[in-house]
Amino acid sequence: MEIPYTIDSRPDTGLFNAKLGIWLFLASEVMLFGALFTSYILLRVSAPEWPHGSLILNVPLATLNTVVLITSSITMVMAWASLKMNNFKKYRTYMGLTFLAGVAFLLIKGVEYGTKFEHHLFPSNSTFFAIYYTLTGLHGLHVIGGMIVNGYLWGPGSRMWKTRPERFTNRVEVAGLYWHFVDLVWIFLFPVLYLL
Amino acid sequence: MRKYIFSTDHKVIGIQYGVTSLVFLLFGFTLMMMMRWQLAYPGIPVPAIRFALPFVVVGLIILGFSKFRSGIHLLVGTVFLLLGWMIYYLTTDELSMPDGIMLPEFYNSLGAMHGTIMVFLGVVPLAVGAFGNYVMPLQIGAPDMAFPKLNMMSYWVYFAGGVVMLASFFVPGGAANSGWTSYPPLSDIATTGQTMWLFGMVFLITSSLLGSVNFIVTVIQLRVKGLTFMRLPFFVWAQFITSFLLLLAFPPLEAAGVLQLMDRLAGTSFFLPTGLVVSGEILPNTGGGSPLLWQHLFWFLAHPEVYVLILPAMGIIAEVIANNTRKPLWGYKSLVYAVIFLGFMSFIVWAHHMFLTGMGTAISSFFQTTTMIISIPSVVILSVLLMSLWGGSIRFNTPMLFALAFLPMFGIGGLTGLPLGLSSSDIPLHDTYYVIGHFHYVVAPGTLFALFAGIYFWFPKITGRQMNERLGKIHFWGSFVCMNLIFFPMLIQGLAGVSRRLYDGGTQYAHALNVLYLNEWMSVGAWAMAVFQIVFILNLFFSLRKGKKASENHWQATTLEWAATPTPPVAHGNFARVPEVFRGPYEYSVPGHPTDFTTQNQPS
Numbered sequence: 001m002e003i004p005y006t007i008d009s010r011p012d013t014g015l016f017n018a019k020l021g022i023w024l025f026l027a028s029e030v031m032l033f034g035a036l037f038t039s040y041i042l043l044r045v046s047a048p049e050w051p052h053g054s055l056i057l058n059v060p061l062a063t064l065n066t067v068v069l070i071t072s073s074i075t076m077v078m079a080w081a082s083l084k085m086n087n088f089k090k091y092r093t094y095m096g097l098t099f100l101a102g103v104a105f106l107l108i109k110g111v112e113y114g115t116k117f118e119h120h121l122f123p124s125n126s127t128f129f130a131i132y133y134t135l136t137g138l139h140g141l142h143v144i145g146g147m148i149v150n151g152y153l154w155g156p157g158s159r160m161w162k163t164r165p166e167r168f169t170n171r172v173e174v175a176g177l178y179w180h181f182v183d184l185v186w187i188f189l190f191p192v193l194y195l196l
Numbered sequence: 197m198r199k200y201i202f203s204t205d206h207k208v209i210g211i212q213y214g215v216t217s218l219v220f221l222l223f224g225f226t227l228m229m230m231m232r233w234q235l236a237y238p239g240i241p242v243p244a245i246r247f248a249l250p251f252v253v254v255g256l257i258i259l260g261f262s263k264f265r266s267g268i269h270l271l272v273g274t275v276f277l278l279l280g281w282m283i284y285y286l287t288t289d290e291l292s293m294p295d296g297i298m299l300p301e302f303y304n305s306l307g308a309m310h311g312t313i314m315v316f317l318g319v320v321p322l323a324v325g326a327f328g329n330y331v332m333p334l335q336i337g338a339p340d341m342a343f344p345k346l347n348m349m350s351y352w353v354y355f356a357g358g359v360v361m362l363a364s365f366f367v368p369g370g371a372a373n374s375g376w377t378s379y380p381p382l383s384d385i386a387t388t389g390q391t392m393w394l395f396g397m398v399f400l401i402t403s404s405l406l407g408s409v410n411f412i413v414t415v416i417q418l419r420v421k422g423l424t425f426m427r428l429p430f431f432v433w434a435q436f437i438t439s440f441l442l443l444l445a446f447p448p449l450e451a452a453g454v455l456q457l458m459d460r461l462a463g464t465s466f467f468l469p470t471g472l473v474v475s476g477e478i479l480p481n482t483g484g485g486s487p488l489l490w491q492h493l494f495w496f497l498a499h500p501e502v503y504v505l506i507l508p509a510m511g512i513i514a515e516v517i518a519n520n521t522r523k524p525l526w527g528y529k530s531l532v533y534a535v536i537f538l539g540f541m542s543f544i545v546w547a548h549h550m551f552l553t554g555m556g557t558a559i560s561s562f563f564q565t566t567t568m569i570i571s572i573p574s575v576v577i578l579s580v581l582l583m584s585l586w587g588g589s590i591r592f593n594t595p596m597l598f599a600l601a602f603l604p605m606f607g608i609g610g611l612t613g614l615p616l617g618l619s620s621s622d623i624p625l626h627d628t629y630y631v632i633g634h635f636h637y638v639v640a641p642g643t644l645f646a647l648f649a650g651i652y653f654w655f656p657k658i659t660g661r662q663m664n665e666r667l668g669k670i671h672f673w674g675s676f677v678c679m680n681l682i683f684f685p686m687l688i689q690g691l692a693g694v695s696r697r698l699y700d701g702g703t704q705y706a707h708a709l710n711v712l713y714l715n716e717w718m719s720v721g722a723w724a725m726a727v728f729q730i731v732f733i734l735n736l737f738f739s740l741r742k743g744k745k746a747s748e749n750h751w752q753a754t755t756l757e758w759a760a761t762p763t764p765p766v767a768h769g770n771f772a773r774v775p776e777v778f779r780g781p782y783e784y785s786v787p788g789h790p791t792d793f794t795t796q797n798q799p800s
Binding site for chain 1: 305338340342343365408409410411416417418443444446447449451454462464466481482485486488489492493496768
C-alpha cells in the first residue's frame with residue numbers, strides 16, 4: 001500500500017502531503033503564540049506599571065541571538081537548495097551549520113538565564129519576568145524540537161538520500177519551514193520583550 | 197504488536213479510539229451516578245458495592261463471551277474489573293468518604309472529572325478519533341490517513357493523557373476539583389490533582405493537534421479521482437470543519453494551560469490578582485494577574501469545542517437519515533455552506549459564557565449578536581435534516597431510531613440555549629441547573645444518540661456482523677425515556693433558580709424546596725439509564741462473536757465505505773481496487789434506475 005502524494009504534489013492543490021501538514025501545524029502554532037502574545041498585551045495594559053525591557057534585559061546578547069537565528073535560517077535554505085542541486089556534501093555542511101547555530105542560540109540564552117538567576121530574578125519576581133520566562137522558555141523548547149529534527153536529518157535520517165532522494169528533500173523542506181517559523185517567533189519576541 | 201497495539205492502520209486506530217473512549221464514557225457516567233447519590237440522598241452513606249458490582253458482573257460476562265480466545269473481550273473484560281475495583285476504592289476511601297459519606301471536596305472532584313472525562317476523553321475521541329478515523333478515509337477512497345504514524349502517535353498520546361487523568365484520583369487531595377473549566381484563582385491554589393489535570397490536558401491537546409492536521413491533509417489530498425468537494429458525504433464535511441476547529445481553537449487553551457502551570461509550579465501570578473486573601477492570609481505572590489484572562493483563553497477553545505462535540509454527530513445523523521429515508525438529503529449544498537459558516541462563527545462567540553463577568557454592555561452586545569447569528573446555521577442544519585424526512589419511506593431500524601430522536605432532543609438543547617445567549621436573560625439563568633439541562637440536551641441525547649446511531653450503523657461494516665435489533669430497540673427506548681427523565685427536571689430546577697454547584701442539591705435554600713423532589717427523580721433516571729447501557733454493552737460484545745453475518749453493503753448505501761470495500765475492509769489499503777467516483781453522495785431512489793440506490797462509484 002502506498003499513500004498518494006507523499007513525494008509528488010497533487011495537481012489540484014500543488015502540494016505534497018507533508019507540506020500541507022506543516023503549514024497547518026504552523027497555523028496552530030500561530031494560535032498558540034498568538035494567545036500568549038495576547039495575554040502579554042492584556043497583562044501589560046492592565047498593569048499599573050511595566051518595566052522597560054531594555055533596562056533589565058541584555059539587549060546586546062539578544063541582538064546577537066537574533067543574528068544567529070537569522071543566519072541559521074539562511075543556512076537552512078542553503079541546505080535545502082544544495083539537495084535540490086544534488087550536492088549532498090554541501091547539504092551536510094549547511095545542515096551542520098544550522099544545527100550549530102541552534103546550539104549557539106541556546107548557549108547564549110543559557111548565559112542570559114544564568115545571569116538573571118544570579119541576580120535572583122525568577123519568574124515569580126514580577127509579571128514581566130513571568131511572561132519573559134514563559135515566552136522565551138516555550139520558544140527555547142521549540143528551538144530544541146527543531147534541533148532534534150535537524151540533527152536527525154543531518155545524521156541518521158540522511159541515509160534516506162541514497163534510497164529516496166526526493167522524499168528526503170521534501171523532509172528537509174518541511175523541517176526548514178518549521179525552522180523559519182521558530183526564527184519568526186523570535187523576531188517578534190525580541191522587540192516585544194527587549195525593546196518595547 | 198505492530199498489528200494490534202502500535203498499529204498504523206487507520207481502522208485499527210479507529211477501533212482503539214472507539215473502545216477506549218467508550219470505556220471513558222462509562223467511567224465518566226459512573227462518576228456522575230455517584231454524585232447523583234449525594235444529590236438525591238445528601239449525607240447518607242454511598243452504597244459502594246452497588247456502584248462497583250455492575251462493573252464486575254459485566255466484566256465477568258464479557259470475559260465469559262471471550263471463551264479466552266478473543267483478545268478484545270479479554271482486554272475489555274479486564275478493564276471492567278479494574279474499573280469496578282477503582283470505583284470501590286474511591287467510594288470506600290476514608291479520606292474522601294469518611295463512613296461512606298461524601299465530602300464536599302470529593303464531590304467537586306467528581307464534578308470536575310465528570311466534565312473533563314466526558315468531553316475530552318469520551319465524546320470527542322469517539323466522535324472524531326473513532327468515527328472520523330475509521331469511516332472518513334473509507335468514504336473518500338483513501339488507502340489510509342495521510343500520516344499513519346502521526347495517527348498512531350495521536351492515539352497513544354491521548355491514551356497517556358487518559359492515564360494521567362485517571363492517576364490523578366490517587367494523588368494527595370484527589371483529582372482536580374475546580375470544575376472542568378478550571379477557573380482561577382481557585383484552580384491556581386488547588387491541590388496537586390489540578391497539576392495532573394493540566395499535564396493531562398497538554399497530552400490531550402497534543403493528541404488532537406496531531407489528529408486534526410492528519411484529518412485535514414487527508415481530506416484535501418487523498419480524495420479519489422472524481423470525488424470533488426461538493427460530492428463529499430456530509431459526514432466528511434463535518435469531520436473536515438471539526439478538524440479546523442480543533443486545530444485552531446485548542447492552542448489558546450494550551451497557552452492558558454502553560455500559564456496556569458507556571459502559576460502553580462513557578463510561583464508566577466498570571467491569573468492571580470494583587471492582594472488575594474486565602475484562608476485569612478494574603479498570598480505571597482506578586483499579583484497583577486487577571487483571572488478573567490483564563491476565562492477568555494479557556495472559552496476561546498471551549499466554545500468551538502461545543503461544535504466539535506456536535507458537528508461530527510450531525511454528520512453521522514445526515515448519513516443515517518439519507519440512508520434510511522431512501523432519498524437524497526434535502527438541500528445538501530445549504531448544509532455544506534451552513535457548516536462552513538458555523539465553523540467560522542464559532543470562533544467569535546466565546547464570551548457569551550462570560551456575561552456575568554462585567555465585560556461591559558458594548559462587548560456583551562457584540563457577543564450576543566454573534567451568538568444569535570450562529571444559531572442560524574444550526575437551525576439550517578437541523579431543518580435540512582428534518583425536511584429530509586418528508587416523503588421518505590422510512591426504515592425504522594435502531595440507527596434510524598436514534599437519528600430520529602436526535603432531532604427533537606438536539607432541538608430542545610438548541611432552543612433552550614437561546615435565553616442563555618442573550619445577556620439580559622442569561623443573568624438570572626447563569627450558573628443554575630438550567631445551563632446544565634441545556635448543554636446536556638445538546639450533548640447527551642443529542643451527540644451521544646448520534647454516536648449510538650453511528651455505532652449501530654457502521655458495526656456491520658467494521659465487524660462483518662449485525663448487532664441484535666431487539667436489544668438495540670430496548671437500548672434505544674430505555675435511553676430515550678431516561679435521558680428526558682434526567683435532563684428535563686434540570687430545566688425546571690434551573691428556572692426555579694437552583695444553583696448548579698450545590699453539594700447537597702439545594703436543601704438549604706428556600707427557593708429550591710419546591711423542586712427538591714426532582715433530585716431523586718433525576719438520580720433514579722440516571723441509574724435506570726445505566727441499566728439500559730448494560731444492555732448495549734452486552735449487545736456489543738455478544739454480537740461481536742455471535743451476531744448474524746452482514747452482507748457487503750448491509751444498508752444498501754451509496755457512499756464508498758459500503759460500496760467499494762469488502763466487509764470488513766482489508767487491513768492496510770482498504771480497497772482491492774482504487775475506486776473512482778462519478779456522482780454525488782446521496783443518489784437514492786433516482787427515477788429510472790433499477791435499484792433504489794446508485795453507489796458513488798457506479799459509472800453513469
